[in-house]
Amino acid sequence: MSLTQPDAVDRLGITTPIFGFSHCRDVVAAVSKAGGLGVYGAGLHSDAQIAIDIEWIEAQLDGKPYGIDLLMPSKYVGSESGGLTAAQARAAIPADVTHFLDDMMLRYDVPEDEAAAPDSDDEFIASGSQRYTAKQQEGILEIAFAHSPRLLVSALGTPPRDVIERAHAKGMLVAALAGRVKHAVRHVEAGVDIVIAQSYEAGGHTGEIGGMVLTPLVVDAVAPVPVLAAGGIGDGRQMAAALVLGARGVWCGSVWLPTAESDLLPVVKQRLVDAHAEDTQRTRAMTGKPSRLLRTAWVDEWERSDTPDPLPNPIHAVAIGPYVARIEKAAAGPDATPDHGPGALAPTAAGQVVGLITAQTSCRRVLTDMMEGCIDAIAETQALLERGS
Ligand SMILES: Cc1cc2nc3c(=O)[nH]c(=O)nc-3n(C[C@H](O)[C@H](O)[C@H](O)COP(=O)(O)O)c2cc1C
Incomplete structure (x- = not known):
């Protein structure tokens, strides 16, 4: 060199x-x-x-x-x-995955939200899904x-x-x-x-x-x-x-x-600052491909042996998009906490370096x-x- x-x-x-x-x-x-x-x-x-x-x-x-x-x-x-078209991707989502996601929303008190059920390709992307x-x-x-x-x-x-x-x-x-x-x-x-x-x-x-x-x-x-x-x-x-x-x-x-400057939810920022290096996990829970996420209840739910396996990319992202949008909307509220409800689920990618991050700065x-x-x-x-x- x-x-x-x-x-x-x-x-x-x-x-x-x-x-x-x-x-x-x-x-x-x-x-x-x-x-x-x-x-x-x-x-x-x-x-x-x-x-x-x-x-x-x-x-x-x-x-x-x-x-x-x-x-x-x-x-x-x-x-x-x-x-795939949006319709093809949606048609490829198995019923057990939809059932698992609906049940998760109930268990973590994530409210229904019509606005988070997009039907056009563009809205799917805007809701946190992938292209x-x-x-x-x-x-x-x-x-x-x-x-x-x-x-x-x-x-x-x-x-x-x-x-x-x-x-x-x-x-x-x-x-x-x-x-x-x-x-x-x-x-x-x-x-x-x-x-x-x-x-x-x-x-x-x-x-x-x-x-x-x-x-x-x-x-x-x-x-x-x-x-x-x-x-x-x-x-x-x-x-x-x-x-x-x-x-x-x-x-x-x-x-x-x-x-x-970051637009991440306050509840997730706090969780990142509190996290240790071992609190992330390489998982298919977000996109269907292995990616490292902060270990929130979202990761734990997908990694359990009695829940469905993540779907292939990009079908997984299409399947979870509206649910993640609902979780993020609910976890943005002033009462959200990292310990239960939507704030416990709110997913984010994050690396092992979170173990060194101890303060919110600029x-x-x-x-x-x-x-x-x-x-x-x-x-x-x-x-x-x-x-x-
Ligand atoms: C929340 C988050 C989202 C990411 N999304 C992308 C992405 O869309 N495209 C990309 O090239 N890398 C993405 N990455 C990876 C980063 O570009 C970068 O390579 C990685 O964060 C470096 O490792 P670090 O997290 O230890 O700093 C993402 C990383 C994080 C933390």
Whole structure:
């Protein structure tokens, strides 16, 4: 690895190599304003909301760089035929799963809500479900290409070559997440500029290899393409370790969840701050694919041996979408508590780094503390080594 040659990360024009992934536009803007790169997770929002949020982010940033992250899974049920329609996905939900979900709502006092029973594709997405047709993915891409993100990120697979070429023609850089070396190599062969090595500890969709092993493996496999380390990074010592392992920067998701800017429910923010490192679980309970969630009653319910198994992606997301919307609406109330009712169920992705998060601060504070802590950790390590020599 050469640290003297400018690389794709330099071309992003950021002052701090900290990348902040969030579905919340306020977090994205705050991270970019503080000198990092905020990356807007588009996957859970409707096209209309994405367009509004991106306009808002660009207005806040006044030319400062930001990124957009899209769910582009290479394989999902129905992908051979271009994806499922909403009606096909709904028809594939078994009766025992619907019964289990209805019963769960009763047991946790989650009220009925007509508004949370969408019937169009777009409403399904807005209700916290996922995009599950190629056509829906195309919609977000068009919005992204009509704006000026510096970075386009593929969350779940190698981006199609034509997407990479279009992005490059517009002056955007392209990154993709990888949980295994072979995925990272495939991304680079397709023309990706930056690889994000997403380790086992991470919140959200995650593989099975820990960051201490995955980061240097990916760095070696794709050199000279720069690598960002993702998963389990929340303070300056962890950032320093990632850089020493050869990463060009760090990509974080969980640390922003309890910040003042985050739109997460207060009851969930409190739960995250109180959580220990062992309070997350890699489970199929949210999307049908293994992803790391905070261990709330939602996870426990799906993991019980006497309840149905999660469905394949994306049918699982379609099945749970309206129920998660109901839970979140009910858990937003002033009386919600993490101990019972909707507040006990409210699900969120979160990584093992929650064990290090002990306070609700601001995005700028997280970023500044991480950068200063990283510089201190490297200086202390250097001093330690010099003492021994
Ligand atoms: C609540 C949450 C939602 C996430 N959703 C996505 C997503 O839609 N797309 C994506 O590329 N990564 C997603 N991730 C993963 C993050 O991009 C990031 O790789 C991960 O959070 C890094 O590990 P950390 O949680 O230990 O910081 C999500 C993470 C969290 C915590």
